Amino acid sequence: MRIAILLFDRLTALDAVGPYEVLSRLPGAETVFVGERKGMVRNEVGSLGLAVDATFEELPSPDIVVVPGGPGQVAHMEDGPVHAWLREADRTSTATTSVCTGSLILAAAGLLKGRRATSHWLALDQFAEWGVTPTGERVVTDGKYITAAGVSSGIDMALTLAGRLGGDALGQAIQLGIEYDPVPPYDAGSPDKAPAEVVDALRARSRFILLGED
């Protein structure tokens, strides 16, 4: 089983590394970070570099596709190498997945039309443009398309996929292996739980958060 995780400049690193940490633990899985060019990409603030180990040409038909998000997604909203690869990979994939605004890339590539999907809570209103129905769930499964909400939700998405691929005991073993028993110090992880002033402040800064613009 080959798992391809897309990398591009100005992505949000945890979008990619969260699912990676789960899916790379699937027995027999070969997980490969793929991109337009081999070498290094940098995240949205530039302080984290991740290695692209395979080009699109080298991995045309992975079994599982993971598309992270982050401000850099805006460079992949038009047809181009990323869309072409996604459409080709999607032809034979058993699961096409995304985290955060990665779902906007899938939508723009035409892969989510008529489907239910999710994204970062600040980006959900963008789905209408591509005929996608947004939901407020953390992980949305519609056929082979599994989309996750913002950044950290890729861990939940990948555990869901791991269980579907290998059974509940495997999903549980991976959860226990990465000790994913969350006890955040606050209960502010979604807009319906965070204090209103915190939600409003982030909404006001959403162009920075989603697009990296100051």
Add this chain to the structure above:
Amino acid sequence: MRIAILLFDRLTALDAVGPYEVLSRLPGAETVFVGERKGMVRNEVGSLGLAVDATFEELPSPDIVVVPGGPGQVAHMEDGPVHAWLREADRTSTATTSVCTGSLILAAAGLLKGRRATSHWLALDQFAEWGVTPTGERVVTDGKYITAAGVSSGIDMALTLAGRLGGDALGQAIQLGIEYDPVPPYDAGSPDKAPAEVVDALRARSRFILLGED
């Protein structure tokens, strides 16, 4: 404020990237991945490469130190460049932190003697050797030393630290920004919650999980 995240070969990537994704959002923070040599390190299975952007010599006195774990920690249990840097950095740091078996490196460097700390649940029994008292909590704060349990717990640790440094509203804003509102598909993230057979199976494989040995 300078935040140094240690990288070394055969680390567990999420140990480093989880806290990074939180701490890099602190206003005014400069987050730097540091290691023995600039260039790329690879995680324990080799399929993820992360960039080391500064050497120990270039970052002798960061304000915050984050030490990830993973099978590669066994190479840093004896005195050497990593211990020397940690002891020097710890002299002036305001917080010295770890995720997963990163706490074993801190312990071996002599920085946790007489303190309470945590680690991956499979590694807690190793603390006695260095005079450290293990606890079963997910995040343990003892003075300026904040240690986290296995892999994913670094996110909780970093949110705790963010709140301590910048106040609750900032911690909440970061939690909301990364949409950390966990809904894992299983409730198996700790040994007291996972099915006994799943715990036993992982315990039997612990030398693989902790040390990367087959």
